Amino acid sequence: SKSYSITLLPGDGIGPEVISVAKNVLNFAGSLEGIEFSFQEMPMGGSALDLIGVPLPEETLSAAKQSDAVLLGAIGGYKWDRNEKHLKPETGLLQLRAGLEVFANLRPTTVFPQLVDASTLKKEVAEGVDLMVVRELTGGIYFGKPRGFDTDDTGEEIGYNTEVYASHEVDRIARVAFETARKRYGKLCSVDKANVLEASMLWRKRVTAIATEYPDVELSHMYVDNAAMQLIRDPKQFDTIVTNNIFGDILSDEASMITGSIGMLPSASLGAKGPGLFEPIHGSAPDIAGQDKANPLATILSAAMLLKYGLGEENAAKRIENAVLDALNKGFRTGDIFSAGNKLVGCKEMGEEILKSV
């Protein structure tokens, strides 16, 4: 029987609750496919700051690196919001992405038919939306140097960052995006600001060059401001979107809100080798933490992505995805996705319902 080691990073707020439920689901789905897991829980984010004084302890990163996949809950909270930069939970997350070299962030936006009414978009616009944002995750303005504060000639303070991409960084994320589009509906839209930015001109040139390796995928280009409009005007026009780190941050969050239920959306961050990082796209929701109210489905679906993209265990992944649809069809809803006529459940009970159908 196969066995994998999984690093669990519960993090802050509702993180521990959703991770505990998702761990059980992952474990059970694996067992039904002859897969064994060993789990190791490590501190990260605000709770690591409180415990150890840094947002990503060395032991956490090295445990993560040595495992087969990493499942993260959520990080951050009011308590650490005013910390200096190197002591912010978010900095720990950026260090983790860089440390694991997970340059490709896959963020699916799926409107579940059972939840289409939760969208603020009209039903005919939202229903059937099924798109994937492939975001470059370890480059661009997030990591570019030089960066910092300085004084200019006149003694005035300035703050600055560098948006920079090298050819190989664009090439590798483009390949992931073309592969993704090929497995989906065969359409890739590359989003940039090549009418203004040199970094985007290089981006467009390299994406266009890599396209010759994928003649079966239909490539288009769109400016980021237009993409922000088109996601509202007609989100169904998109299959796979590939874009840089900062545009991907903005557009993937915008896209996720089309569903009206961001408690449902998972993500996968992958590198060339080594373990992938899997996490829900929602935050740590400190206001409902510890009350068994959190929606665990985004983390459970992240566990499914872990199986599919991280370990290549498609059957176990399918079990989880189907179990989620099953629970929705049976009318089980946490508070964030509740509507009249359905059954309101807590985080744990939702987990138990999923286990029944895995």
Next chain:
Amino acid sequence: SKSYSITLLPGDGIGPEVISVAKNVLNFAGSLEGIEFSFQEMPMGGSALDLIGVPLPEETLSAAKQSDAVLLGAIGGYKWDRNEKHLKPETGLLQLRAGLEVFANLRPTTVFPQLVDASTLKKEVAEGVDLMVVRELTGGIYFGKPRGFDTDDTGEEIGYNTEVYASHEVDRIARVAFETARKRYGKLCSVDKANVLEASMLWRKRVTAIATEYPDVELSHMYVDNAAMQLIRDPKQFDTIVTNNIFGDILSDEASMITGSIGMLPSASLGAKGPGLFEPIHGSAPDIAGQDKANPLATILSAAMLLKYGLGEENAAKRIENAVLDALNKGFRTGDIFSAGNKLVGCKEMGEEILKSV
């Protein structure tokens, strides 16, 4: 009687058509308030490229600088899309903004009750939206240096840009935003990415400092990814938004699409002194150019902003705004905003209807 000189920059595509109509409306509204205009039409964008070989001829910039206000139609088109950077119509627009030093771009998003059904958002979400994006327009990554292409240590090509803000640049746009919020509903939301970018940290620090001059305005801060979500989830939560050049480009376009009718939305770009630049936010729509199909209302409303923000002629501005509401109430619609039960009109006829109510 007062008199003002106006530089008209018709530009490309539908630009000449909407400018011709808006000019008549501006002229007539002025005359009713004892205001005289002298108009000078100058080439800009793709048509200037064809005529003179550059997207912003020197004579155009100096005419604009010497006038009291500048009204621009639209620039760009397929024909010049593949031009080198310095020969792109867009580059001319950036040169014009820099040349006029119009650092404050005001972009109102108003959902007209008559057109609320055009939105892809649910009626209860879209109706009553009335927000203003104040975008920094002459700084940040659009103009930051160093920028360009280079090869790194390994001989690989890189493309790079610099996101940079100096204190005084943030201070002056913050003051415009606080003044704007004060004249509106008293709420200002500053959007940044201060959890990651140093340029945003300085931005947040300076906006917070300037807030002490405006104790009557309620200031909040939001990360750009969250703002992209909140604009879809509940756009009515916003009054005035202030943000940097690139985030403003993305968010103002996203916000405009909430209305479903971007053919209605004007903009104003203002400096510390000198003429302001006024233009519709829509593009040059080359596909319908020359067919008398364009919606001139965004340009007509830009002429109203020119009167109000550029010349301080509030009465004449109000005349135009009311005339637009009147024409909508009477059911006149160009193709882009047409719905059953209304009267389909062309660009010119819409202009004539507006003239009747000015």
